[in-house]
Amino acid sequence: MDSGNFEANVCQPSPSTDSLFERVSWFYALCREYLFRDHTQEIAHSLFPPEGPAPGTRLLELGCGPGFYACRLSEEFPNLRTTGVDLSFSLIQRAKDRAAARHLSNCSFQRADAHSLPYPSGSIDSIVVSRLFLIVPDKEGIVREVFRVLRPSGRCFIAEPTSGFRTRLPLALMWLLARLTTSAAGKYREPQQADVMSRPDFAKLIHTQMWANADLQYDGWYQYAVCQRGTAPVAEIPALPESLTGVVEAESKRAASHFVPPAHEHTATLTPA
Numbered sequence: 001m002d003s004g005n006f007e008a009n010v011c012q013p014s015p016s017t018d019s020l021f022e023r024v025s026w027f028y029a030l031c032r033e034y035l036f037r038d039h040t041q042e043i044a045h046s047l048f049p050p051e052g053p054a055p056g057t058r059l060l061e062l063g064c065g066p067g068f069y070a071c072r073l074s075e076e077f078p079n080l081r082t083t084g085v086d087l088s089f090s091l092i093q094r095a096k097d098r099a100a101a102r103h104l105s106n107c108s109f110q111r112a113d114a115h116s117l118p119y120p121s122g123s124i125d126s127i128v129v130s131r132l133f134l135i136v137p138d139k140e141g142i143v144r145e146v147f148r149v150l151r152p153s154g155r156c157f158i159a160e161p162t163s164g165f166r167t168r169l170p171l172a173l174m175w176l177l178a179r180l181t182t183s184a185a186g187k188y189r190e191p192q193q194a195d196v197m198s199r200p201d202f203a204k205l206i207h208t209q210m211w212a213n214a215d216l217q218y219d220g221w222y223q224y225a226v227c228q229r230g231t232a233p234v235a236e237i238p239a240l241p242e243s244l245t246g247v248v249e250a251e252s253k254r255a256a257s258h259f260v261p262p263a264h265e266h267t268a269t270l271t272p273a
């Protein structure tokens with residue numbers, strides 16, 4: 001792995017503030033802290049072996065917002081090298097402040113676009129993507145980037161909300177607050193309504209890449225994917241042939257229809273590493 005490039009190619013700041021996550025970052029940070037569920041333990045069990053990550057393990061959090069998971073994981077596992085990536089300058093600043101307040105030296109943040117990550121192929125051990133697909137224009141492009149930058153046998157943990165109302169409410173409130181506090185109302189890039197994916201659509205999205213393993217789970221509030229890349233280097237993995245697209249879609253539908261919801265909505269059992 002080329003460690004020299006890990007921090008390189010940072011997205012250059014632009015004067016654009018056309019994001020709700022810039023305008024009312026404080027509101028999202030409050031929601032993240034006090035309203036949304038904390039999946040730190042599920043992430044750790046899914047991505048790391050029982051003894052914890054090996055020294056120097058590189059973890060990327062995409063769309064990290066205020067750096068909740070990057071900081072929690074860096075705090076819990078000093079062996080990790082964590083980087084949080086987000087488009088919002090304000091949230092990146094909040095994430096940096098959070099890490100500094102906790103004296104975390106193994107945690108950094110940079111502005112970058114999850115559709116086009118500034119990391120070499122196969123350079124990252126583990127990736128966390130939480131609540132990001134709700135608001136992005138090209139979900140498949142992000143899954144492709146996750147697959148590309150993961151090293152052979154690397155894993156990712158993806159969590160997306162399933163509850164329309166509870167997911168759409170925070171975004172609707174962000175729109176309302178932005179409208180009340182700016183004259184540029186209506187010019188933000190986020191959708192008016194969060195795009196909550198159905199189970200078949202989520203399964204189909206995950207299966208757009210050729211994972212060695214993809215474990216999909218659901219509970220009353222979230223859908224999860226824990227995916228592992230195969231052992232072949234990226235260059236040796238053939239693109240998914242056109243002729244297989246229908247097969248993948250059928251398999252996604254079949255998989256989605258066979259999920260057994262956990263007995264309790266707070267007990268998503270994700271296969272430990």
Ligand SMILES: C[S@@+](CC[C@H](N)C(=O)[O-])C[C@H]1O[C@@H](n2cnc3c(N)ncnc32)[C@H](O)[C@@H]1O
Nearest residue numbers: 021032063064065086087088112113114130131
């Ligand atoms: C709904 S928040 C999720 C934040 C955090 N992952 C969590 O679990 O609470 C979505 C975050 O993704 C960021 N974001 C949106 N589009 C992005 C992109 N293309 N690349 C990187 N970050 C993006 C937003 O700025 C925002 O902080």
